[in-house]
Amino acid sequence: xxxxxxxxxxxxxxxxxxxxxxxxxxxxxxxxxxxxxxxxxxxxxxxxxxxxxxxxxxxxxxxxxxxxxxxxxxxxxxxxxxxxxxxxxxxxxxxxxxxxxxxxxxxxxxxxxxxxxxxxxxxxxxxxxxxxxxxxxxxxxxxxxxxxxxxxxxxxxxxxxxxxxxxxxxxxxxxxxxxxxxxxxxxxxxxxxxxxxxxxxxxxxxxxxxxxxxxxxxxxxxxxxxxxxxxxxxxxxxxxxxxxxxxxxxxxxxxxxxxxxxxxxxxxxxxxxxxxxxxxxxxxxxxxxxxx
Amino acid sequence: xxxxxxxxxxxxxxxxxxxxxxxxxxxxxxxxxxxxxxxxxxxxxxxxxxxxxxxxxxxxxxxxxxxxxxxxxxxxxxxxxxxxxxxxxxxxxxxxxxxxxxxxxxxxxxxxxxxxxxxxxxxxxxxxxxxxxxxxxxxxxxxxxxxxxxxxxxxxxxxxxxxxxxxxxxxxxxx
Numbered sequence: 241x242x243x244x245x246x247x248x249x250x251x252x253x254x255x256x257x258x259x260x261x262x263x264x265x266x267x268x269x270x271x272x273x274x275x276x277x278x279x280x281x282x283x284x285x286x287x288x289x290x291x292x293x294x295x296x297x298x299x300x301x302x303x304x305x306x307x308x309x310x311x312x313x314x315x316x317x318x319x320x321x322x323x324x325x326x327x328x329x330x331x332x333x334x335x336x337x338x339x340x341x342x343x344x345x346x347x348x349x350x351x352x353x354x355x356x357x358x359x360x361x362x363x364x365x366x367x368x369x370x371x372x373x374x375x376x377x378x379x380x381x382x383x384x385x386x387x388x389x390x391x392x393x394x395x396x397x398x399x400x401x402x403x404x405x406x407x408x409x410x411x412x413x414x415x416x417x418x419x420x421x422x423x424x425x426x427x428x429x430x431x432x433x434x435x436x437x438x439x440x441x442x443x444x445x446x447x448x449x450x451x452x453x454x455x456x457x458x459x460x461x462x463x464x465x466x467x468x469x470x471x472x473x474x475x476x477x478x479x480x481x482x483x484x485x486x487x488x489x490x491x492x493x494x495x496x497x498x499x500x501x502x503x504x505x506x507x508x509x510x511x512x513x514x515x516x517x518x519x520x521x522x523x524x525x526x527x528x529x530x531x532x
Numbered sequence: 533x534x535x536x537x538x539x540x541x542x543x544x545x546x547x548x549x550x551x552x553x554x555x556x557x558x559x560x561x562x563x564x565x566x567x568x569x570x571x572x573x574x575x576x577x578x579x580x581x582x583x584x585x586x587x588x589x590x591x592x593x594x595x596x597x598x599x600x601x602x603x604x605x606x607x608x609x610x611x612x613x614x615x616x617x618x619x620x621x622x623x624x625x626x627x628x629x630x631x632x633x634x635x636x637x638x639x640x641x642x643x644x645x646x647x648x649x650x651x652x653x654x655x656x657x658x659x660x661x662x663x664x665x666x667x668x669x670x671x672x673x674x675x676x677x678x679x680x681x682x683x684x685x686x687x688x689x690x691x692x693x694x695x696x697x698x699x700x701x702x703x704x705x706x707x
Contacts, residue, residue, distance in 0.1 A: 241588075241589035241590070242568065242570070242573075242589070243568045244568075245546060245547055245548075245568060246567065246568060247548055247567070248548065248550065248567040248611075248613055250613075250616075270614070273609055273610065273611070273614065274591065274606075274609055277591070277608075277609040277610070277611070278590035278591050278609060281570075281589050281590050281608070281609075282590060290567075290611075292613075292614060294614070318603070322667055338678070341682070342594075342681050342682025343604060343658070343662060343679065343682065344594065344597050344603075344604040344605050344606055344658055344661075344682050345591065345606065345609075345682060347600070347603040347604055347605050347661075348600065348603075348605045348606065348609065348610065428681075429677070429678065429681045430681045430682060
């Protein structure tokens with residue numbers, strides 16, 4: 241329950257941090273440490289070097305515009321949760337954040353750190369995928385923006401390379417009138433989701449669903465968009481038969497095998513139940529009347 | 533008050549050592565420690581502040597919760613070296629110097645919010661920190677359970693702790 245021996249550096253510049261990472265394949269970025277340190281205390285993670293990025297200028301804060309939200313690498317979950325400007329342009333984020341661990345963990349853990357950890361059951365990666373956000377990686381050869389669906393590659397694996405630091409994440413705004421919903425099934429409040437589902441949608445001028453986006457966590461090796469269901473639901477009144485079809489078309493997205501607490505068939509049931517509830521809730525927000 | 537219970541074991545491992553300075557309960561504390569020393573161990577072993585309890589050492593139980601730069605956080609999930617330059621408050625700082633209990637402690641006493649007491653310092657620090665946050669409180673049962681969800685208690689069944697949070701809100705005029 242104590243970490244094994246490692247080296248520690250707290251560079252003042254991004255360039256220095258990147259050069260440490262580039263020179264040592266077992267060096268790891270330390271931001272809030274709320275996932276890394278438990279893993280190290282268990283000795284499930286044994287990094288050679290920790291690169292503590294908290295003292296690097298320019299990695300703090302949240303920038304909000306009508307287009308979206310930029311969250312810097314050292315921004316804590318709790319700051320993101322309580323930011324009034326974030327709430328103004330994207331109320332889904334505060335709603336989801338209540339499901340991320342507990343306040344003392346959210347006070348220390350960072351949003352970008354959670355994205356980089358890429359737990360397939362975690363909430364913030366799902367939100368980034370659901371909204372079609374992105375991250376910005378900085379490495380020796382400069383910056384690149386990586387779309388959410390290209391970033392999450394597999395279980396705890398992203399397309400960040402070893403010599404890159406994710407300096408910010410970009411979450412799109414939700415325009416007024418957009419319906420949104422998120423909920424999850426967990427064993428205990430604050431745990432990672434067994435299954436979580438998020439939904440955003442709009443109402444077109446004939447009262448039908450448009451721009452439906454659905455995403456789930458806990459069902460595969462990464463957070464996934466439920467694109468087959470989206471295609472079925474777009475242009476409908478979100479009636480029961482539409483939802484039945486959308487749920488049926490999503491069952492094959494569950495690829496997580498049985499584990500010690502939950503079977504794959506339970507995950508499929510939970511996914512279907514959450515999809516129905518979340519679409520209905522989002523539809524209610526967007527004032528699409530027939531979804532029940 | 534900070535005191536030294538026993539010296540850091542510096543001669544038995546190949547650990548990289550680092551000078552760490554922080555303000556703990558209003559007093560400056562500087563020690564040369566291993567980079568892998570947890571903040572919980574720094575408080576307990578280096579400063580003798582054993583009111584911060586250690587349960588699981590992986591962030592689940594909440595016993596080791598202290599105020600890190602004014603906000604509740606897990607001292608077992610923070611390295612001492614990460615907290616270099618930080619301000620830390622532990623359970624030892626909560627009651628007044630003359631022993632008068634903090635309203636949160638008083639509420640725990642009145643409502644019988646503890647039995648064995650092992651989880652209590654973490655509970656109290658979490659609640660004290662949340663009360664100091666300006667964001668409005670949700671004092672419904674669900675809201676209080678959400679606040680306490682990161683602190684495990686194996687004795688009480690939580691009902692008296694929920695009552696204590698509500699009582700503390702009364703004592704602090706936060707209802």
